[in-house]
Amino acid sequence: MQKDLHILNELTELGSPLAEWPALNVFTVPDGYFDQLPESILSGIENQLNTLSFSKQAPVSDVPEGYFDGLADSILNRIKNVPASGSILTDSLRQASVFNVPVHYFDDLATNILQRIHADEETELPVTLQSVQHINVFTVPTGYFESLPEAIQQQVPAPAKVIGINTQRSFFKYAMAAAFTGLLGLSLFTTFNKKDDKIDTAQSELVMADANLILKNNNFDQELESLGDNDIVQYLQSNGEDVKAALVASVTDEKNLPSEEEYYLDDQTLDNFLNQLNIPQTINN
Amino acid sequence: MVGMFTGVYAQDQQPDDAKGKQKIEALYVAYITKTLNLNEDEAQKFWPVHAQFDSELKSVKLELPELDRQQQQLNIKKKYQDRFSKILGNDRTNDFFRKDGEFRKKLVEQLRNKRQQNNPNQRPFKRRNF
Numbered sequence: 398m399q400k401d402l403h404i405l406n407e408l409t410e411l412g413s414p415l416a417e418w419p420a421l422n423v424f425t426v427p428d429g430y431f432d433q434l435p436e437s438i439l440s441g442i443e444n445q446l447n448t449l450s451f452s453k454q455a456p457v458s459d460v461p462e463g464y465f466d467g468l469a470d471s472i473l474n475r476i477k478n479v480p481a482s483g484s485i486l487t488d489s490l491r492q493a494s495v496f497n498v499p500v501h502y503f504d505d506l507a508t509n510i511l512q513r514i515h516a517d518e519e520t521e522l523p524v525t526l527q528s529v530q531h532i533n534v535f536t537v538p539t540g541y542f543e544s545l546p547e548a549i550q551q552q553v554p555a556p557a558k559v560i561g562i563n564t565q566r567s568f569f570k571y572a573m574a575a576a577f578t579g580l581l582g583l584s585l586f587t588t589f590n591k592k593d594d595k596i597d598t599a600q601s602e603l604v605m606a607d608a609n610l611i612l613k614n615n616n617f618d619q620e621l622e623s624l625g626d627n628d629i630v631q632y633l634q635s636n637g638e639d640v641k642a643a644l645v646a647s648v649t650d651e652k653n654l655p656s657e658e659e660y661y662l663d664d665q666t667l668d669n670f671l672n673q674l675n676i677p678q679t680i681n682n
Numbered sequence: 683m684v685g686m687f688t689g690v691y692a693q694d695q696q697p698d699d700a701k702g703k704q705k706i707e708a709l710y711v712a713y714i715t716k717t718l719n720l721n722e723d724e725a726q727k728f729w730p731v732h733a734q735f736d737s738e739l740k741s742v743k744l745e746l747p748e749l750d751r752q753q754q755q756l757n758i759k760k761k762y763q764d765r766f767s768k769i770l771g772n773d774r775t776n777d778f779f780r781k782d783g784e785f786r787k788k789l790v791e792q793l794r795n796k797r798q799q800n801n802p803n804q805r806p807f808k809r810r811n812f
């Protein structure tokens with residue numbers, strides 16, 4: 398006999414002492430045992446059947462003819478003739494009452510019970526409660542019982558939601574889809590950001606090249622004078638400058654206000670002066 | 683090569699507004715470089731930090747109340763003061779903040795002059811003698 402290698406490997410993995418047992422068959426049968434087994438079983442069954450058929454042929458006991466016809470009557474007669482034994486079964490069969498109560502016992506029973514109840518109530522109640530014993534101390538708000546079923550239903554916890562395995566799979570499906578979309582969006586965002594960065598870098602390089610050219614040619618003032626009105630306004634605004642306020646401040650700082658004589662000549666001098674700067678709103682404010 | 687291509691592409695695609703902005707930025711770089719006398723090494727360290735500084739300043743919302751806006755801008759300037767000082771030293775950093783303001787003043791002056799020149803119908807005023 399050879400050990401099954403798969404089972405042996407499993408037993409070795411589990412560290413079972415069975416793995417170390419020698420491959421010996423401890424169960425032995427005589428030679429040719431299984432060859433004769435079906436015949437021996439069949440012969441055993443036949444022997445048993447023979448025994449049973451023998452017992453059928455010879456009844457165990459005989460009863461007189463018509464024995465069972467009057468059996469019930471004879472049993473009842475015997476029971477009735479047995480003297481009182483105290484057995485409830487036999488007495489009831491002889492239609493004799495085994496329970497005795499005093500005469501007129503049931504006539505006063507109800508009264509007696511009520512008297513005892515009243516007596517118990519009076520003696521057992523504490524003194525403080527005796528005065529309110531006939532008062533109903535339990536009150537409920539109006540319409541309490543009408544709304545009771547609804548109130549109870551509201552307090553009953555909702556049955557737990559059963560999530561099937563398939564539902565969970567569906568959830569994972571959507572989660573995966575969302576994650577994929579997020580990654581796609583992020584990569585697109587990064588790509589466009591990189592593109593913006595590239596443009597910014599290129600822009601910076603152009604600015605630096607222009608700056609180098611200005612320094613090299615030493616033409617700062619000429620370049621400054623060539624700037625457009627809108628370009629200056631947009632640049633200043635993008636740098637958080639209030640252009641109107643800066644213009645007015647520039648006028649006063651640089652001593653560029655019209656002289657006193659100008660006001661004698663024209664009382665609209667200041668207005669005209671500010672109009673030159675395109676800041677008429679400042680006057681009204 | 684890619685950078686050059688991108689640069690040319692960016693320049694070609696620029697609208698006039700962007701070109702004007704680029705020109706003013708170039709003037710600013712030239713002005714600061716010249717007035718602070720930045721050498722090549724300093725410029726290489728200074729301008730990247732300045733780009734961050736500029737970006738943060740521009741992120742301050744213009745709709746804020748004036749004093750709040752100024753306060754936020756001042757906080758950013760103070761935050762970058764140390765970083766600029768490590769490159770330029772304390773004195774030149776103070777000078778930088780001064781020159782930064784001066785450049786804007788120059789732009790405002792330029793704007794004022796342009797507007798005054800562009801009103802030929804009005805006679806020139808006699809300037810006040812302070």
